[in-house]
Amino acid sequence: MIKIKYILLLLLFLTACSNETNQMVYPENDLPELEQVLKSKEAVYGYRSVMNKDDVLVSIDIRRMHQFSENKIAKNIKKELEEKFPDKEFLVSNDLKLKWEIEKIMKQNLKNDELTKSVDEIKSLLKEET
Amino acid sequence: MDQKQFDKIVERQTPKPVMFFSIIKAFLIGGAICTIGQLITFFYIRFFPFTERTAANPTVATMIFIVMILTGTGLYKKISQVGGAGSAVPVTGFGNAVVSAAIEHKSEGYVLGVGGNIFKLAGSVIVFGVFSAFCVALIKTILVKMGVVSW
Amino acid sequence: MVNTFGTIQFKEKPSIASTGVVVGPMEKDSPFAASFDEILPLENEKDESYEQANTRFIEKACAVTVQKGREQIENIDMFIGGDLINQLSPTNFAARKLAIPFLGVFSACASSMESVILGSLLIESGNAKSILAGASSHHPAVERQFRYPLEYGAQKPGTAQWTVTGAGFALLQNHVKNAPIITHATIGRVVDGGQQNPLHMGAAMAPAARDTIERHLKNTNSKISDYDVIMTGDLGKIGLSILKEMFQDEDSGVILQDAGAQFYGDDSFFNAGASGAGCSATVFFSHIYKQLKNGVYKRVLLVATGALLSPLTFQQGETIPCIAHAIECRMEKRG
Numbered sequence: 329m330i331k332i333k334y335i336l337l338l339l340l341f342l343t344a345c346s347n348e349t350n351q352m353v354y355p356e357n358d359l360p361e362l363e364q365v366l367k368s369k370e371a372v373y374g375y376r377s378v379m380n381k382d383d384v385l386v387s388i389d390i391r392r393m394h395q396f397s398e399n400k401i402a403k404n405i406k407k408e409l410e411e412k413f414p415d416k417e418f419l420v421s422n423d424l425k426l427k428w429e430i431e432k433i434m435k436q437n438l439k440n441d442e443l444t445k446s447v448d449e450i451k452s453l454l455k456e457e458t
Numbered sequence: 459m460d461q462k463q464f465d466k467i468v469e470r471q472t473p474k475p476v477m478f479f480s481i482i483k484a485f486l487i488g489g490a491i492c493t494i495g496q497l498i499t500f501f502y503i504r505f506f507p508f509t510e511r512t513a514a515n516p517t518v519a520t521m522i523f524i525v526m527i528l529t530g531t532g533l534y535k536k537i538s539q540v541g542g543a544g545s546a547v548p549v550t551g552f553g554n555a556v557v558s559a560a561i562e563h564k565s566e567g568y569v570l571g572v573g574g575n576i577f578k579l580a581g582s583v584i585v586f587g588v589f590s591a592f593c594v595a596l597i598k599t600i601l602v603k604m605g606v607v608s609w
Numbered sequence: 610m611v612n613t614f615g616t617i618q619f620k621e622k623p624s625i626a627s628t629g630v631v632v633g634p635m636e637k638d639s640p641f642a643a644s645f646d647e648i649l650p651l652e653n654e655k656d657e658s659y660e661q662a663n664t665r666f667i668e669k670a671c672a673v674t675v676q677k678g679r680e681q682i683e684n685i686d687m688f689i690g691g692d693l694i695n696q697l698s699p700t701n702f703a704a705r706k707l708a709i710p711f712l713g714v715f716s717a718c719a720s721s722m723e724s725v726i727l728g729s730l731l732i733e734s735g736n737a738k739s740i741l742a743g744a745s746s747h748h749p750a751v752e753r754q755f756r757y758p759l760e761y762g763a764q765k766p767g768t769a770q771w772t773v774t775g776a777g778f779a780l781l782q783n784h785v786k787n788a789p790i791i792t793h794a795t796i797g798r799v800v801d802g803g804q805q806n807p808l809h810m811g812a813a814m815a816p817a818a819r820d821t822i823e824r825h826l827k828n829t830n831s832k833i834s835d836y837d838v839i840m841t842g843d844l845g846k847i848g849l850s851i852l853k854e855m856f857q858d859e860d861s862g863v864i865l866q867d868a869g870a871q872f873y874g875d876d877s878f879f880n881a882g883a884s885g886a887g888c889s890a891t892v893f894f895s896h897i898y899k900q901l902k903n904g905v906y907k908r909v910l911l912v913a914t915g916a917l918l919s920p921l922t923f924q925q926g927e928t929i930p931c932i933a934h935a936i937e938c939r940m941e942k943r944g
Contacts, residue, residue, distance in 0.1 A: 424500070425509040449507075456512050461803055464855070468804070468812040471851045473767050529760045538762025545762055554762050562758035565658040579761060 353377045354434050362386070365408055371401050376430040379416075380447045384409070386420045387427040398422050421454060480542060487541025491548045495521055518549050525553035530561065555579040616795045616828035623732040624790040625938070626680075626739070626782040628894035629673030631666050633774030635748065636891075640874050644895035645775075646673045652749055652774055663692060663699035663747035663776075668706055670776035671741055678739075678780040685709050686737035689728050690778070691720030691744045693751045693886055700745070709741070717915030718843050719797065720744040721777065721890035722934035726794040728781040729936070743778030743894065746885030755807070755920055768809040770845045770869060770884035777890030779898075789901040793937040795825040799917065801930040807916075807923045810884060811848020811869075814914040817931035818844060819855050821912055825935050833864050837906040840897060841933070842889030842913035843869035845881035868892035889913040901940045908939045 353363060354377065366375045366388065374389035388405065390398050406420040419426075429450050438446060498520050502513040528534040534554050538545040545551055556576055563575040577584065601607050612618075631647045632639075642648065647669065653662035667690065675682055688707055690700040691714040704711035716723045721744035728742035749759050751772045757763050784790065800820045804813035818841050826832060833839065833856070844852055849867040856865065872883035872892065893911050900906045912935040923929065 423510045425503045425513075428504060453507055453509055453512075456509065464802055464816060467851055467854050468802075468815075471847055471854060472809065472812065473847070475766060529762075532760060535760055535762045539764055542764040546764075551762070554760070558758040558760035558762075561760055562753055565660075579757065 354379070354430070361412055362409065365405065365412065369401070369405065372405075376427060376434070378430050378433055378443075378447065380443050382415065382417050383447055383451065384413075384416050384418050385426065385430060385447060385450060386418060387430050388420065388422050389427070390422050395422075419451060419454065423454060426450060426454060483540055484542045484544035486544070487537060488544030488548060491521075491545060491550055494524075495548070521549055522553040525550045526557050529554050529557040552580055552583055555583070613828045614824065615798070616793055616825055617726070617730070618793050618829075619729055619733050619791055621733045621735075622784040622790040622792070623729040623781050624783075624785045624788040625894075625898060626780045626785045626788050627674055627678030628777065628779045628898050629670045629675075629677060630777045630891045630895040631670040631673065631775060632887075632891055633666070633748065635771075636773060636775055636872075638874070638876070639872055641872065641892055641896045644899050645891065646670075646677075646895070652747070659747055659750035659753065660694060660699055661702075663694065663745060663750050664702040666747060666774070666776040667692070667700060667703035667745045667778070670743065670745065670778045671703065671707060674741060674743075674778045674780050678782070680739060680780065682707060682709065685739050685741050685780075687712065687728070687731060687740045689714060689724040689740060689742040691715050691724055691886060693717065693720075693746050693772075694754060699747070699750075707741075716797075716913075716932050716934065717917050718744075718746070718884060718886045718889060719913040719915030719932050719934045720886045721842070721893065722794075722911060722913035722936055725779060725781065725791070725936055726796065726934055729791050729794060732781055732783055738783055740781045741778055742781055743776065744886035744890045745776030746772050746774070746887035748772045748774040748885070751885060755918075765880055766808055767880050768806070768811065768845075768847055769880045770810060770843065770882055771873065771879040772885035773872065773883045773887040773891060775887035775891040777887065777892075777894040779894050787902070789898065789938045789940050791936050792939050793825065793829055795821050795828065795935040797821045797933040797935070798824075799930045799932050801928050803928050805923065805926070805928050807918060807929065809847070810843070810916045810929070811845040811881060812851055813916050813918075813929040814844055814931040814933070815848050815851040815855060817933040818848075818852055818912050818914045821933040821935050822856075822910065825910065825937070829937070836864055836908050836910050838897070839865050839910040839912065840893070841865070841867045841869075842893075842911075842915075843867070843882070843884040844914060845884065846870040847881050886913075886915075897938075901938055904940060906940065908937070910935055910937050 362377060366372055371391050371394035372388045373391055376387045378385045390401060394401060402420045402422060406418050409418045433446055495517055499513045499517045502508045502516050503510060525534060559578045560572050560576045563571040630645045631649060632645050633652045634650055637648045653659050687710045688704055689712045691697060692699050697713040697715060700713055714720050714723045714727060724742040724744060728740035731737040731740060752759055797817060798820055800817040802813055802816040822839060844867045849870045853865055869882040869884050869888050872888055873879040897909060912933050914931060914933040916929050916931050918929045
C-alpha cells in the first residue's frame with residue numbers, strides 16, 4: 329500500500345508543474361516577424377528566442393501529438409526563418425537543454441560578451457551527436 | 459488413468475494467475491522505473507552540459523549503477539517478483555541479468571567464471587537486439603529508396 | 610528378503626538408530642524447525658562457494674547423526690548419499706573427509722529414500738552393520754545449476770517451489786530397540802506424466818508418486834487407512850492436491866501429506882512449497898522420525914519423489930520423467 333501511495337504522490341508531483349505557455353523573445357521586440365512565423369505554426373504552443381549579433385537561438389514547445397515529427401517541424405521552421413532573414417543564422421530545436429539555457433540567459437539578463445559566450449556554448453552543445 | 463484425465467486434473471488444480479493484476483503491477487513497476495530514469499535525464503540536462511539527445515548515455519549508466527547495487531543487495535529480485543515484465547524490459551532488467559551472472563560465477567575465477575559467463579543471460583538480448591536492429595534498418599532503407607517515407 | 614515387483618520386505622528389521630538434520634537460515638521459520646538438530650545462520654560462510662557450503666552441511670549432518678547414535682565414524686561400514694549438484698560433487702567431497710566406503714546415488718530428490726533402501730538392503734544381506742544414508746540439497750547451488758543466477762529477477766509462478774537448504778542423514782543399524790524399523794521398501798518406476806514445465810514439478814511428480822504408492826499398497830495388501838501418514842517428499846501444495854484427486858479415496862484427505870507443502874507453512878514467498886532432496890530428507894529424518902520414536906505414528910509410508918530432469922533436457926523440449934521411492938517404517942511397541 330505504501331508503495332502505491334508513493335507512486336501516486338510522484339504522479340501528482342510530476343503533473344503539477346507543466347502546461348504554461350510561454351512566448352518570449354530576448355532581447356525584446358527585436359524581430360517581430362519571428363514571432364509571427366512561430367505563432368502561425370499549429371504544432372508550436374510556446375517558444376523562446378535569443379538573438380546575439382547574427383545568431384538566433386529558437387527553442388520551441390511542440391504539442392504532444394506532433395512530437396513524432398519534431399525534427400521535421402524544427403527543420404521547416406528553420407528553413408522558413410532563413411528565407412525571411414537571409415543574413416541571420418538560426419538554430420531551431422525543441423531540446424529541453426536549449427529551452428532551459430535560454431531561460432537562464434533571460435533570467436540573468438546577460439549582455440554582450442557573456443551572451444556571446446553562452447550562445448556559442450549552447451551551439452556547440454547541440455551539435456554534439458552522441 | 460490415461461493422459462487426458464491426468465491433464466484435466468493438472469489443469470483444474472493449477473491456479474491461474476490473474477492476468478489483469480499482473481498487467482497492472484507490471485505497468486506500475488515498469489512505469490516507476492521509467493519515471494526514475496526520466497528524472498535522472500532531467501537532472502543531467504539541468505545541471506550538466508547534456509542535451510536531450512546526449513543525456514541518454516549517462517542516464518543509462520546511472521540506472522545500471524543503481525541496479526547493480528539493488529541486485530547485489532538482493533532487492534531487485536523482490537521487485538521483479540512483483541513487477542514481472544515491468545522490471546525485465548527496461549535497461550534495468552538487462553543490467554540485472556549481467557550483474558547477477560557476474561556475481562554468480564565469481565567463484566570460478568575472473569577469466570573463465572565472470573568473463574565467460576557474464577553474458578550468459580544477456581547474450582541473447584544482445585544477439586537478437588542487434589539482429590532486429592539490422593532488420594528494421596534494412597526495411598527502412600528499402601522504404602526510403604522506394605520513396606514511401608523519408609529519413 | 611522377499612521381492613514382489615519392486616516391493617522388498619525386510620525380514621531382519623533394519624532400523625533407523627539415529628538421525629541428523631542440518632538446515633540453512635531460510636528454514637528456521639519452518640513448522641518443523643523445532644525438530645531440526647541444527648539451524649545454521651548462513652547459507653555459506655565468507656570465502657566459501659555454495660557447493661563447498663553444501664559439502665559442509667553434509668559433513669555436519671553426518672557428524673550429528675553419528676554422535677547421536679553413540680557411534681564412532683570408524684565403525685560405520687558404509688556411507689550412501691546423494692545430492693542435486695553435477696556429478697554429486699558435494700557428497701563425494703564430504704565422503705573424502707569421512708573416509709569410509711562410499712556409494713553415491715542419484716534419483717534427483719528421491720535420492721534420500723534410494724540411499725536408505727540401499728542401506729537397508731546391505732544390512733538385510735548381512736554385509737554391513739551400520740550405514741550412514743541420506744541426501745542433501747542447497748538452495749543457491751541448485752538454483753544456479755537448474756535455473757537462473759540467484760540474484761536474477763525472474764518472476765516465479767505460483768506453481769514454483771523453493772529448494773530446501775539442508776542435509777538429512779540417518780544411521781541404519783541392525784535391529785535397534787526403541788527405534789523405528791524399516792519393514793518394506795518399494796523401488797519406483799520412472800513415470801512420465803507428459804509435463805514439460807520445470808517450474809511446475811508437482812504436476813510432473815504426482816503420477817510417479819501415485820504409481821509407487823499404489824504398487825506398495827497392492828504388494829503389501831494394505832490400504833491407505835492402514836497408515837498413520839503417507840508422506841510424499843516434495844510435491845508441493847499443488848502437486849499434493851493433484852495426487853489427492855488422482856487417488857479419490859476418502860481416507861486420502863488426511864493421511865496423504867506432503868513434506869514440501871508443509872515445509873514453509875503458508876508463506877506465499879515460497880509459492881507452492883519446498884522441494885529438493887533436502888526437503889524429504891530433513892522432514893523424514895526429523896519430524897517423522899521423532900513422531901515415530903515417541904509413538905505418535907505407528908506405521909508410516911515415506912515416498913520421496915524426484916524429477917529426473919536436467920537443464921539440458923527441458924531446454925531441448927523433453928518431458929520430465931519422474932521417480933518415487935518409498936519406505937515403510939513401523940514403530941514396535943516398547944518393552
